[in-house]
Amino acid sequence: MGGDRAPDMVIHGLEIAAERHPAARFLLVGDAAVLEPLVSKHKRVRASCTIRHAPDVIASDMKPTAALRSRQSSMRLAIDAVASGEAAGLVSAGNTGALLALAKIVIKSLPGIDRPAMAAIGPSARGDVVMLDLGANVQCDVRNLVEFAVMGDVFARTVLGLTAPTIGLLNVGSEELKGDDTVREAAEILRASHIGPQFHGFVEGHDITAGTTDVVVTDGFTGNVALKTGEGAMKLMGDFLRQVFTSGILAKIAYLLVRPGLDRLREWLDPRRYNGAVMVGLNGVVVKSHGGTDALGFAHAVDVAMDMVVHRFNERIREDLGRLGLDKRRGADKSASVPNKGATPPTPPGTAQMAPV
């Protein structure tokens, strides 16, 4: 029931996803009276889907504290299905803050993980880049950053299919002495850890799109700002280009001449290709689709959830955490576990979810 054009958009997306993943079974959680007629119109959804009625909906502007009280919302029932093991994972285009808060409380963190984080994939000059945390934790300590690096490594191996992804820690300079104590201590631990050979050291803002490393690790405040700043900068250039190519008859002819190239650029930067932020570090697979996406984008978020389930994302994190051997003593930190402090992705999301079983 979440997202700007839900539930239509979700059902359309599910039709695409069902074709891509013919063996998957889907549990569609929401208002049955609304969902049933929609589902009946889609052949593949109808064949692969079970509807679970949920009388309530978490509104896109609902505070996480209020969302926590609603036990019959579509979001809550979908999360319950993951927590009970009935669903292998969950995809939602709904309220991000509520989803994160509910997931942390109901599904809980993986043993040994202090704080779940949000991770997503973005474009770079040298292929796709994984970045985390994108806003789940506005303040992070050393342990959090180290755990993000371990989870980012598994994410890049699981979803991007890399064998030994390189990892960078975002900082204000690449020299070892740069930054505050937190990033420097995290870098030291990573250098000495099992992922040390993959650890590139510090990277800077421009390294994200340069693709200097496959994984970029940072706190949720910086990651959220960096993600949105990069998107904003690209939008600024895109808007200007649109003006250039519509500024007259010669410009329109020029557009036709370079259209294949520009279409490739548009396709390459298409936000739908990168849709699906993953809440890593939970004891279950939870993928957040952008609320403003369309069916294709939503289907991509389902792909991400599928990759994580099929490639045993969480089992691999558990194995790697064991190799890291971090003790629990450093876990204490003062902030950001209050749900409503977390960041939300660019657009205000709605409240529907769907669980690929």
Next chain:
Amino acid sequence: MGGDRAPDMVIHGLEIAAERHPAARFLLVGDAAVLEPLVSKHKRVRASCTIRHAPDVIASDMKPTAALRSRQSSMRLAIDAVASGEAAGLVSAGNTGALLALAKIVIKSLPGIDRPAMAAIGPSARGDVVMLDLGANVQCDVRNLVEFAVMGDVFARTVLGLTAPTIGLLNVGSEELKGDDTVREAAEILRASHIGPQFHGFVEGHDITAGTTDVVVTDGFTGNVALKTGEGAMKLMGDFLRQVFTSGILAKIAYLLVRPGLDRLREWLDPRRYNGAVMVGLNGVVVKSHGGTDALGFAHAVDVAMDMVVHRFNERIREDLGRLGLDKRRGADKSASVPNKGATPPTPPGTAQMAPV
């Protein structure tokens, strides 16, 4: 003596600056044996310039702690000239960390300012935007952010010529409850202050290039990452566009057809137009030119310094701080006053400086 192509680039830039500011007198600090033959070749520089010999140079990779020990470096002597009042301001394309550390110790902060910051201007869809801190302070407390807002306001009035610039505080969401205690408390103080009517509230990463506010305030870690991430994203798109327009004969024809528009885009985003990061909050005018800039970019940095001097930048900050009435009690913070923790702008700069008197 600082910057990738110094001192030639600096002297060339000075020739342009001297033409733009015919009343200005320049004190050129560096190796006299190198500077004299160069100066003699430039009519306007020769007429408006005094050379001060400095036997030493701060290398671009020198640690600030080492730079502090060199009392006969060109950077140090130029800073001394500002501290003594001989020069009204200083422009350097040299080592940023060293420049900031030396300036803080020798020129000192303005009375009432806890921490100087780095501010610069960048492009947005709605005109130029001032952003600070860009990396002078990797950790900031409430007081620092509030002071940055006051200084950013004066900067936008002084250098951009705005009468009542709008001010945004960078955060992970625009709602009042978002972010950590530091940004929320700073927002509260700003709302109640004399610049309250100009205070827009929280802005997000994409608001920087959208031009939602004229001034964007943030800590030096986030600001540095945001600046470089935005630049990186634009570079990624620019590189791709270059590929598109050189991919064949039709593309080259298309390029000729839209060249005026693309030239406007290039001009608009030209880093030289935005060259000159200002170290605000010092008891003197200090402008850092990008080390990799050319003569035009350097001349722009001189323009910025001139604007600050002519429009009494520091006097206005002093007046506004008085109106803010912040007491000193909150000034204490644990980090980032150690010089070598500060961030450096994108390219490794060299070590020359020049003081418009």
